[in-house]
Amino acid sequence: MKIGILGGGQLARMIALAGYPLGLKFIVLDPDVNAGAAGLSEHLLGAYDDADLLAELAEKADVVTYEFENVPAHVAEFLSSHTQVYPPAGALAVAQDRLLEKNFFKDLGIRTAPFAAIDSLADLEHAMGEIGYPAILKSRRMGYDGKGQVVIKSVDELAAAWQSMQGAASIVEGFVPFQREVSIIAARSPSGEIAYYPLSKNQHRGGILRVAECCTNDPEQTIAENYVSLLLEKLDYVGVIALELFDMNGELLANEFAPRVHNSGHWTIEGAETSQFENHLRAILDLPLGSTKPRGYAGMVNFIGGLADDTQLLSIPNAHLHLYDKAPRKGRKVAHATVRADSEKQYREALQLLANLALAVDES
Amino acid sequence: MKIGILGGGQLARMIALAGYPLGLKFIVLDPDVNAGAAGLSEHLLGAYDDADLLAELAEKADVVTYEFENVPAHVAEFLSSHTQVYPPAGALAVAQDRLLEKNFFKDLGIRTAPFAAIDSLADLEHAMGEIGYPAILKSRRMGYDGKGQVVIKSVDELAAAWQSMQGAASIVEGFVPFQREVSIIAARSPSGEIAYYPLSKNQHRGGILRVAECCTNDPEQTIAENYVSLLLEKLDYVGVIALELFDMNGELLANEFAPRVHNSGHWTIEGAETSQFENHLRAILDLPLGSTKPRGYAGMVNFIGGLADDTQLLSIPNAHLHLYDKAPRKGRKVAHATVRADSEKQYREALQLLANLALAVDES
Known part of the structure; x- marks a missing residue:
């Protein structure tokens, strides 16, 4: 079975790494010769709307998915008319337009700013x-x-x-005077099965996600699941989705959703029983979804613009490094590190050490 | 950093999958055009002793390692004279010869049959x-x-x-009338740092490993660690090693060792904080070794000669599939599945379901 991915960056890279154990092969379309997923897949080198390459992608892939939501409508339509494409084009159309998106939330009875x-x-x-x-x-x-x-x-x-x-x-x-930003990641398969991850608590700075932490047994989990299930059903969605929310005095307001695997779910690689990447693949292949239960305490720190010394990073107990094979550049996400631990104390200490390392090399 | 691997089968495949997150690239030498690691690496297609290809491997790889111990001595020597090769050739020489190996154990004071x-x-x-x-x-x-x-x-x-x-x-x-077969997997880095995994309890049938289970807090852990540390020090070893032992009335007798990542350690992918594959790479790159602590209960079932239906397998809670991209053939290991769980009951149930699936398709 061959999975086509529009985009060959770090999200495609992590999808491919999750897919090899399932026996999958990959083909990506990406204009960057150094795309992070290139070594893990057949690489169609060219523009995302190159008609010949899109035809080749549709021809060679059993299912096509994407790692970004700004897929031009005509590209999504072309692919959909030639092969199976998940998530559905309708989800892209909504996610690409902030006004449609906010009205979509409103129509579903989901509060927003x-x-x-x-x-x-x-x-x-x-x-x-x-x-x-x-x-x-x-x-x-x-x-x-x-x-x-x-x-x-x-x-x-x-x-x-x-x-x-x-x-x-x-x-x-x-602006909403929120106390925290959270996101919920969920996967839905064609059969309608849905799996929800525990909420992520997300810290942004300068509009860029810096830290995401798994919130086990969060009091807002149920309402977040209700919200994302409304989206999934309404969009007849297949794959992983991420819904970003503001928590204001215990009430959740939808900010936006991403029709793809999401940075705030990278902690699931080590921190959940099944990663968001594997569950995205299981969903689009109509395989049973894997358990989304957390494995202890888990969180993630992004490295923006610069990399920490790997010896220093890997000496942090329970730290796991995920490099994207991208040259450091101001504002660019070049890696993330996760920590997973059975004790909260060990988790907090390791996360703080990772955050310090990330801050020291921050070029954003 | 590019890692060369002699052999491109499932062990090389799993090493590569563990290495991408560390930012590594791979080059394998394997005569099989369908080698399991081929899609994940540059593939030198040819015999293991092809002089030109070995020269290319030595030229392109920063460090060379291998996925099997029967590397001809002259090949190991050639590679060692041109690039860094880990584990050391001396370990190969001992592991390749059952008599040398048994005498080696004996000289170290390790009991054998x-x-x-x-x-x-x-x-x-x-x-x-x-x-x-x-x-x-x-x-x-x-x-x-x-x-x-x-x-x-x-x-x-x-x-x-x-x-x-x-x-x-x-x-x-x-023959020794042993109660159980166990193995200990350990990693040693050039600096002399050693990390030991919990013992694996191994079930063989027809000389082929079928099931391996993580034994947390096993009473024989300390003596097994002592034994494997004697090997590691004597061989000035770098990388992952597996020492197979018979447990006879609480006394351990060495059977054999493998100077490489080992089938009995596949449960470490999900079941330990750091997998044996990642720790092999960390060791040969002189990076800090990762925690070998178990994540709850963990075990592995091999699929020999045939594959279970993936929908059936993935519907088992906490089961994780690892396909090797090998065509099924009598006696051939084509996949393994692991289970990891926080409760012993859930672990036992899932392992039994996996073992039943493996037995149903067994062609060995």
Whole structure:
């Protein structure tokens, strides 16, 4: 069985590493000759919308999946008309557009921060009267890791904020005074089976995820599962999904979802009985989903822009290194490390050591 | 950093899968175009003693290791003179010859079954007077999984037994009425750091390993560690080693050692904090060794000659599948499955289900 992946970066790399033990082979389409999954798969080298390469991908792969949500609609349609593609194109369409996404949450009865569609300065001025400061203006499409976003702190900044969007269809969202950011990762198979991971508690800085921790027996687990199950059913979803949420006084507000394996679930490689990568594969192949139970305490630290010395890192008890084979560059995720431990004390100590190492080499 | 591996079968495959997260790349030399590690590495296709390919392997790899012990001495010497080779050639030389190996144990003060060198029928007749029946006659070199061995039950069988060896230098070993077979897997780095895994309890049938189980807090752990540390120090060993032992009334007798990662340690992939494959790489790269602590209860079942239905297998809670990408053939190890669980009851149930599946498809 051959799995095609649109994108050959670290997520494809970790999907492939999880798939070899299941007897799978891989083919990736990626324009980067040094793509992290290249050594683990057949590599179609070229643009994501190269018609010939897409045809080859569809021809050679039994199932196609992707490692990013910004797959052009016509690409998803082309692939879907030639082979099995999971997650479904409909999930991509929603995830690609922040306004569609927020309205999708709203229609499902899932609370969000206040938001409004913005297509002009007049729209923005009007909306801000209701939403209040501070707020954040975002382009509806193609943004991640804090790009294409601007914070608005007062009425004086409205014009400049709108100008910075360069006329792009946008959305403004009110800030919510949340206590923590969490995400829930779940997998659904074509038969409708769903497996939910324990919540991840996520720490961002500069719009980039830094630390994610498994929250066993979290009081918000049930409501998060309810929310993500609404998404999965409505989208007739197949594969792994990640739903990011704000926890505000014990109430969860949906921020966004990613129709793919997600950075906040990397701790599942060692920290859960079955990793999100393996469960994504099990789901898209309609195999039974694996247990999502945590193995003790688990968390993950991202390395952004720079790598720690591997001898130093691997000397931390229970630390596990995951390099992406990417050259360090400002703001670039080049690796993560996980820690898994049976004792909370050992876990906390190791996570802190990892976080210190990451901070020391941080170039973001 | 590029790791060269002599042999590209399932052990090389699992070494490579453990090595990608550490940022390593691989090059294997294997005559089989369908070698299990081929998709995960640069593949030099040819005989293990092909001079040109060995030169290329030595040239391209920063460190060379191997997945089987029957590396011809001149090959090990050639590689050692051109690049770093771990484990050391001296360990190969001992492991390749059952007589050297038994004498090596003896010289270290490690007990074994009674044995004698056999180069003629007269030798055999003489030795059997001391060793007693039943006994087992083995060629000194090149035997695994029960090949090149013959059981002798009475004096009437001596001539036929010797004839079956076709004049090969041999060794006869007395049967020991052991209660169980165990093995200890350990890793040693160039700096002399040693990490010991919990004992594996191993069940063989027809000379082939069927089931291996992690024995946490085993009463024989300390003596096994002492034995394997004697080997590691004497051989100035670097990498993972496996020492197989008979447990007879609480006393351990050495059977043989393998200078490589070992089938009885496959449960460490999910069942230990760091797998034997990762620790082999950490050792040969002089990186800090990872924790060998077990993660709950863990064991492994081999699939010999045939594969279970993956849907059936993956529906067993906490079961993990490891396919080797090998076509099923009588007597061939084509996969293993592990189970890891926090409760002993869940572990036992899952292991039994796996063993039943393996038995149902057994072609050995």
